[in-house]
Amino acid sequence: MDFDYEASMKKIEEITAKLESGELSLEESLKLFEEAAGLIKSCSAFLDAAEQRVKKLAEE
Amino acid sequence: MEAYKPKIYTVSQLNRYVKSVLEEDPAINPVFIVGEISNFKRYEASGHLYMSIKDSQSSVRAVMFRGDAQRLKFTPESGMSVILCGRVSVYERDGAYQVYISDMQPDGAGALAVAFEQLKNKLSAEGLFDDSRKPALPKFPSRVGVITSGEGAALRDILNVLSRRYPVAQVILCPVQVQGEGSSAQIAAAIRLFNEKKAADVLIVGRGGGSVEDLWAFNEEITARAVAASVIPVISGVGHETDFTICDFVASLRAPTPSAAAELAVPDAAELKNDILMKTAYLNRLIINEVGRMRKRLEVCAGSRVMKNPSVLLDDRRRYLDESRSASESALEKRLTAGRAQLSALAGRADALSPLKVLSRGYAVPASDGRVLVRTEDFKPGTRFSLRVSDGTVQAVAESSERNV
Numbered sequence: 001m002d003f004d005y006e007a008s009m010k011k012i013e014e015i016t017a018k019l020e021s022g023e024l025s026l027e028e029s030l031k032l033f034e035e036a037a038g039l040i041k042s043c044s045a046f047l048d049a050a051e052q053r054v055k056k057l058a059e060e
Numbered sequence: 061m062e063a064y065k066p067k068i069y070t071v072s073q074l075n076r077y078v079k080s081v082l083e084e085d086p087a088i089n090p091v092f093i094v095g096e097i098s099n100f101k102r103y104e105a106s107g108h109l110y111m112s113i114k115d116s117q118s119s120v121r122a123v124m125f126r127g128d129a130q131r132l133k134f135t136p137e138s139g140m141s142v143i144l145c146g147r148v149s150v151y152e153r154d155g156a157y158q159v160y161i162s163d164m165q166p167d168g169a170g171a172l173a174v175a176f177e178q179l180k181n182k183l184s185a186e187g188l189f190d191d192s193r194k195p196a197l198p199k200f201p202s203r204v205g206v207i208t209s210g211e212g213a214a215l216r217d218i219l220n221v222l223s224r225r226y227p228v229a230q231v232i233l234c235p236v237q238v239q240g241e242g243s244s245a246q247i248a249a250a251i252r253l254f255n256e257k258k259a260a261d262v263l264i265v266g267r268g269g270g271s272v273e274d275l276w277a278f279n280e281e282i283t284a285r286a287v288a289a290s291v292i293p294v295i296s297g298v299g300h301e302t303d304f305t306i307c308d309f310v311a312s313l314r315a316p317t318p319s320a321a322a323e324l325a326v327p328d329a330a331e332l333k334n335d336i337l338m339k340t341a342y343l344n345r346l347i348i349n350e351v352g353r354m355r356k357r358l359e360v361c362a363g364s365r366v367m368k369n370p371s372v373l374l375d376d377r378r379r380y381l382d383e384s385r386s387a388s389e390s391a392l393e394k395r396l397t398a399g400r401a402q403l404s405a406l407a408g409r410a411d412a413l414s415p416l417k418v419l420s421r422g423y424a425v426p427a428s429d430g431r432v433l434v435r436t437e438d439f440k441p442g443t444r445f446s447l448r449v450s451d452g453t454v455q456a457v458a459e460s461s462e463r464n465v
Binding site: 005009012013016019020022026029030033036037040043044047050051054057058 | 344348361362364365373374377
């Protein structure tokens, strides 16, 4: 599996903390926001897939 | 009538005669004797046993030839009380009479009981009962070897238990004779065969109940040694709960009965299945919880003010921009007001210094060709110049000048 959930999650938390601190330049903020939004989408999709797989395994 | 004439014998003749007398006496041929063995000696080369049989007062020499000795279930030793059967005869060479033993029984305990104890002590001393040298039983054997009679109820019981508890295991039967002459050799050979062929993961060796004599094959040294030498773990299930055999002691595990041996040989598949189901359910709960936990962690970030409503990133800045603009405007305003005030102050001062004010006090400024004349030498006699006074200009000519010293 290429997707590293834990690393992505850490990155999201880091970015959120940075964005909330308000110490970034606007350009940086926007860039990080886009990155975080992308990562959140990936993580969410990963969790959905994981849940689906567990369900399927439990049914077997 | 012949006169009495004593017959003269050679020693050999005498011994032979006494021997024949003794051998023909039905009172002592055969004879049963009870006594204690002393000076016991086994000649390894011949296999014959030599000993004395004694009671508190007397002793008689005795011999047991190999052929008879081999049938003994126990090993005679000095100090042992025995009942023996034999015949009385003479060893002609020495002229010594002795008992030729054909069979012997320990007095008191049965021969089998004595043999059992003797073999048990011997093998125990060799360490064959030590658990450390016994191969461990496999948890999930895929091949179960069964060594028992091909006919008895024991086999049926074993097969029933195995197919009920653990039908996935393959059962390999090696039918053997389990009682009577040669049965121990068959059992031992079967154990060796399984080991040579590596044909099983665990062996069940046993038989159903019977008398001590019936179970004897499992008390024989050849059987015990084959079990001890087996690399495949052996479960011994002989007779009933109360029957203990030498085989039990050397086996990896003793089972009270053949069916109990089968129970111990394999796990219960139903139990295993149940266990797996429970573990699976537990794992499912575990992973679902974990996914839930991860989702919560994600939601903390995804639901934060910044991520949920990123326009706050702009709002803050817009507000800041507005604030900056009004601040700069008011700052500029302030600066202008200050400038204006400074200007009017300067204008006041400039007015005070105006030369017109000086002229009105009576001073005049002479100038010629646009140059202000300030020294006597500028006024050479005849020089024409203009004179700036408070309300206009006067044309004048210099007459003379005098320099202040």
